[in-house]
Amino acid sequence: MTLTIILLGAAALIGIGLYGALSQQSFVMLMMGLELMLNGALLAIIGFWSLSLGGMPEGQLLAIIVMAVMAIEMAIGFALIVAVYRKRQADMTESIGTLKQ
Amino acid sequence: MTDLLVTLLAAFTVWTGWRVFRVDSMVRASFSLMLSFIAVGGIGVLLSAPYIGVATVFMMAVEMMVMAIFMVMFMMNPAGLNPMSMVHQHRFSIGAGVVAALGLGAAVLLSSPPSNPVLSDADVVAELGHELLGPSMLIFETAGVTLLATMVGAVILSSRQGRFGNADEGSRPPGLSPDGEPAGRKPDNGGEGHHHHGGHG
């Protein structure tokens, strides 16, 4: 019962995150969507670890890894945004295509 | 009781997650996302994962603070003084989001994961510590290397002054006195860069 509620919440978070990541024109808002999807993943991991896996330590480790992925995604993502903005004065997702030249 | 609290927190995390894309102010969007993470952390605390739960709040408070800084830095109209909407392929995105949520939700309802709750007297923090230093030692050290690569990558990408001097010459600030050295950042950086703390000539 508890696990079902948690997993439904996680599914909704992933859905909202996917919507945000696909629909936002701005790079930073797109990253919000990604974070939200990872948030859903985190929620699901916590639920599984606690209610279905009997507290395997690997479950906690996985949650930490998800958080590390978020941190890395943010650091590299924002650094990329700064680099793009410096070149193009824009933070739109479209402008990254023109950066490749 | 626990079920009720978990339901409330799950509803809260979904609602604040939705608010992220509905509010105009970037600061509110960032901290709405932070509230979403806090609710997830709260669920963790409820489900006898005290360390992971609290640490989620701890890490995400910091990360969303940084998120807010960058959101305000690079978004037009960061405070949402004018109402705005910066979306593309809107219908498709809504469809994708709904399909993903419904699909995952259906999978959840149809499957029946084994019920094997964590023992209430288990010292989960110590277990994690032994795991980190024992079987998962390699993961732990790999994470260190990955984080190092992240730091170096972030510095290279975002910092303008490269290894061989500034990427930008020609925008040197004026001197502190008419014929003095330039104010602001000096182009000659490198090993002793930290000596000009405020960076003034």
Added chain:
Amino acid sequence: MIVLLALAVLGTLGLGAVLVVAMDGRIAQLAGQFARQRIETEAPDRLNRDLAPVWYLALAAAGLSVVPFAPGHALLDSPVGIVIWGTCEALTIVTVFLHGWAPNAPFPLIGAYRYVAIALPVMLPSMFVLIAAALPAESLSLLAIVESQREIWNVARQPLGLPLFAIVVLTLTLRGPMDFADAADIATGTSADESGSARALWEVARAAMLVSASALAATVFFGGPLGPALPGPVWLWIKTAALVAAFAWLGRRIARTTPSRMLTILWVVLLPLSFLHLAISGVIAL
């Protein structure tokens, strides 16, 4: 028992905040301010303006809740007490930022960003110091940290800890050398456009946070409720009051440098010092 502990936290916070304000000689001043007009700036973020002092007070109370008032008795008897305290620190940064962001005015905005730049790296020494204190206790719980100090207080066993933590306390409470949010050159920064009861309330919240942080320092470095003859809570109060006085005195005496320079100092001097502190504490604990 829980009710008793909750009352102890509330009483300590309330009376302690009064004590802090009294030590600054500002009781009458703040009392008068509560009656004055509260000015609203142009197009403010009302929600965050009203919530910032709420968070600040709630964080002070939550931080104090993990502090044991007697050996074995804390309101928040959590196995991860110091992580909860670290979370309070992180959320305090958010709170101060929101306080400066909300009025939509230049000086508060500068203060808010300046504070974030300084307070984020300050979290690193803070975490290292608390983790070092957890090493001999073999637990993240403050109850265990108190128990581990029965023989010798951490202040003697880990000498670098208290000075490093003093910086953290001054940052969290916006005092003296670390008061980058409310500096004089930006006309009291995040509070520059706040008047009357809102201004006084922010001062009260700062005072409450000082009590909370001092109580934590008393627990981590001075054995908290441990002591001869007197009951545990009394020892905690004595130690907390002494630390409050010490931190307030330090805050009035040390000069504040420019934010850019302080940032460099934090990363280049204080972070290696906290590495060193952790290494020393680790070797001693083995």
Added chain:
Amino acid sequence: MGLSSPDPASVFAAIGPGWQAPVERLLARQGLRRALTPRDAGILLVAGDMPGTAAEALSRVHDQLPHPRVTLRWTIAEETADAVAERIAATWRDLRAGEADESDHLPDQPPNEWKGVGPHGQGGKGMMGGTPYGRTMAMTGEDIRDGLQLDRYTARIGPFAPMLPPGLVLEVTLQGDVIVAASVQSPPFAQPADADAPELCAARMLTLLGLDEPARRSIRGRRPSGFWVRGAVPRDLGRIKDAGNARDRLAAFLAGDSPAVAATDLSELLPGLEWSEAMLVLASFPPSSILRAAPIPEAA
């Protein structure tokens, strides 16, 4: 110190020509407190005869005080500081008893017409256009330090800003908290040599360093105490030919000297500095040298 300490009168000082030193000495007294922002004050102390150019700014500062508020004038050189302190204390008692208040000087009008425009009544158009809630939004521009073209915020600061010399109106353009352009709109008010007194100059810098109590001690002619006072000023800040840097000048002030500083053009001195650094540099000049540095506007 202690529970019995009385409520000091909270005074925001609008200092006119020639009154900087007397006002600074007055507000360092026991029982008085110099507010750094009018939001924190109950009494507006107007010292000296204000030139007509500063009248509107004075009204603006007056209106920014929260109610209840009272204006006091100190314009007669014969009136001693003791007498003014008495007057302030009496007014403060009235104020706390709720027996005095003043209404706004300026009309209650928003800076721009905006009500009712736009889909949410916010007054702006599109993403960045119009005047939402009565003001425009800042626009991007060149940056002189790291080349990220983010918003430039332009404002006129002064003549009664407590961190600037009285009378100085600076039009500054900020990117973040770094000054990217500065121009002097009106020079500081002329002050007699008394304002250059080393203990006053030291007190101004000590206030910026967060040492309020030592600053008051310095004004009262006692030795200010504090840790890391000189060291807190960055070493390379505000270096001027023949007059050392800001740290040297602070050391000289503390030792009781008032170094002569050559005139420097503020619009060249300030850009590139972070705001707190800029304020420290300005405070490290005696008022007379800032007056010489500011260009005299063409005779009106």
Added chain:
Amino acid sequence: MQTLIIILGWTGLAALFVRATQQPAGATAPQAVPFLGGGTPDAHAWQRYHFRPYTMTLVFIAFEMEMMFMYPWAVVFVSEGIKALAEMGMFLAILSVGILYGWREGVFRWQ
């Protein structure tokens, strides 16, 4: 559960306290102008704020992840002994390289 209820309780109490002590905020147009020493601004203060140490914050969030590993490490430090010291020493040494690199590139000050 107790943890959660206590923290929520403090938040509620703080909100009640703030509600009880605060007067309604309001101002006339000249009162509401942000304080600039008598001067006036051109635009809203809310802007694409050029936060100067932005690279520092990126290094910070990467470095701060190490805390996640350090807390559980601290709990088992004494029981694992010298091995724990060595492994964490290596981990911190790896991350310190990043700090040193950032320092050398001058990211720990206002850009």
